[in-house]
Amino acid sequence: MSAVKKSLVVEQLRRNQMIELLAQGKRMDGRGLLDYRAIKIETGIIPKASGSAKVTIGDTQVIAGVKVETGTPFPDTPDQGLLIVNAELLPLSSPYAEPGPPDEGVIELARVVDRGIRESQMIDVSQLVIKEGEKVYAVFADVSILNTDGNLFDTTSYAVVAALLSAKYTKYEMVDGKLRPTEVKEALPLRTIPVSVTIAKIGDSIVVDPTDEEEAVMDARLTLTTDSNGNICAGQKGEPGTFSFDQMLSGADTSRMKGQEIRNLLKEATGYTG
Template sequence: MSEGIAEIKREYINKLLQVGRRVDGREANEYREIQIETNCIESAQGSARVKLGKTEVLAGIKMDVGTPFPDTPDRGVLTTNTELIPMASPDFEAGPPDAGAIELARVVDRGIRESEMIDLQKLCIAEGEEVWINFLDIYVLDYDGNLFDACFLAAAAALSTTIVPAAEREKGEDYPLPIKHLPIQTTAVKIENSILFDPTLDEEKVADARLTVTTDENGDIRAMQKGLSGAFTLEEVKQVIDSSLCISKELRKLIG
């Protein structure tokens, strides 16, 4: 997008925000329509496809037996990867993960890990020798803003429906992935003096700052990630957290 077009869009979005309106007519804290389909990949142990407005992502879980990390010999392993498929956006290029894809994977992974969503101790087969490894792969199929929340919803939904393939690996009977908590991630952007949740692509392109908050079902903050070059005031951070706690209650109902 050229700087001229970006500036025109910025002015248009700002003019609407000054009178309390967004381009698509939503309220500041309102999310676009969300559709979640689980168990959509037969070859995966767990999977979910999420549509958030026009943004669409697919998450799949593959599990295998492997060696634990030396500092956590009695815990299973979670590894998260995101792939920005070029057909999803003109801005995505084929090749190794860029900085955006790496940040996206880290934010999703941190939210799951810090919330202790998975009881990794129950994925230990033989301490120091064998544990279950969760490979979480997320593919961006269409991009119209707010990949952080779309990817996290897909990841959480996929993990919630995952079955450990113990029988296939001759490790006993299959059983559901042990889930301890159900975290939800929400993302807000700051445009001038306005705070907007679930930003569209156009809103992201003109945003000054971004804040992603992960909370669990008890209302505890488990992870936060600040993005872009702008800043939030302390009061704005509190505002985002308060709104996130309210929004997450509704989003959590979509998963379980």
Template sequence: LGKRLDERGLTDYREVQVEIGVVEKAEGSARVRLGKTEVLVGIKIEIGEPFADVPNKGVLTVNAELVPLASPTFESGPPDENSIELARVVDRGIRESEAIDLEKLCIEPRKKVFIVFVDVYVLNYDGNLIDASALAALAALLNTKMFNYEVKEGEVKIKPGYKPLPIRNYPVAVTFAKINDKLVVDPWLEEEQVMEARITMTFEKDEKICALQKGGNGYFTIQQILEAAQVARQKAAELRKLVVKK
């Protein structure tokens, strides 16, 4: 009792490994292994136009690709609902925690801003893509280098040297699966296949919840959600220490 098929306790994560700077051509990158689940995140920065309703803010865009070699269940082609959900949950954590100071990415209001592309590639799928992807995204953003620039006569001139992306929050996602009315942290593939429901909580650095995502057809009681939040808060802090070096 209290043990899982892979011998973990109910609130134990699989082994987590984080590598940064793994893609030479990207402005920032990180690879996270969560047990056998493996995710790569690359960051690209381009100059473009802001959205009309926020003319003085840079743009964040998150995409996720479930590469067919990562799992027999992934197919090539346009994004399916799983990759769309994965991108959306990672995006929401970064956006709602205001992890990137988007106002500092404005070059010229209404005309030119930096666009930050966060691309998530799933290399091997063995359960719990959300937590691995969110952690890899945070690690990649923290080691992203932006080029220096100056604006002369309305033109952006690139200058030598780099500066870090303006990061001011550290969102971390923690996912639970509900199996036989018990909640388990970091479900692996076999648990995901039998779970009734899953819930993901994303925590900011000050331990506030900034995003919630529910999946599956089952339900969670209020008590289960409150208990999960207590465990998740502690787990988020542990995961954050792996990527945020004081």
């Protein structure tokens, strides 16, 4: 998933240089340890989609499109609509991305983004039912990654959230047992705005929003998602390094604090006031 080709020698040299800088509270690109790169959020860029958004963080660029269709509910949740989040790393996104089935990193990415949105209960799926047990709305959020420069987890998550916040879908009605589209278009029934914050551990330092270069040498990654009330609703540690107990607990505080800042950006960009 990385655009930086791993070379043992270069990697080690860069890691040493980075750890020296981090010890002085500095990063390679001049940011503070807990600063995000510039985040840009545009919505409504794909008019054919029910909702869409393009998010860039630094040089990472992704597009999310939401399509709301009708479908059959799962047998064990007949009174709930469906939410399906998926992400794809396009071959045009980096010299090392290749066409073909998703590798484990991309599967993890899609599942962690899905988890953050699903577990926060952002969408009130109980309101997406047309006829219980038979027909419900199915919300598909698909993400295409256009250019990679680290922190795909947050970029992808913000794009999906922005697309959902700005989505309008066509209401259907049941007539003689058949579904018929109406003229009515509505916003999705939303309850909260989940925001994921990803931190990386490099040596003994913790940084937020790692670049590709930082991800190539990081020890471990931690993505924590908070909802509008500051509750933690999803989390995932990745990569073969470790976090101390204190780093885990203070990671939760960082996620809550940065999450609130980014939630305001999402509200501003989408005009969502709920």
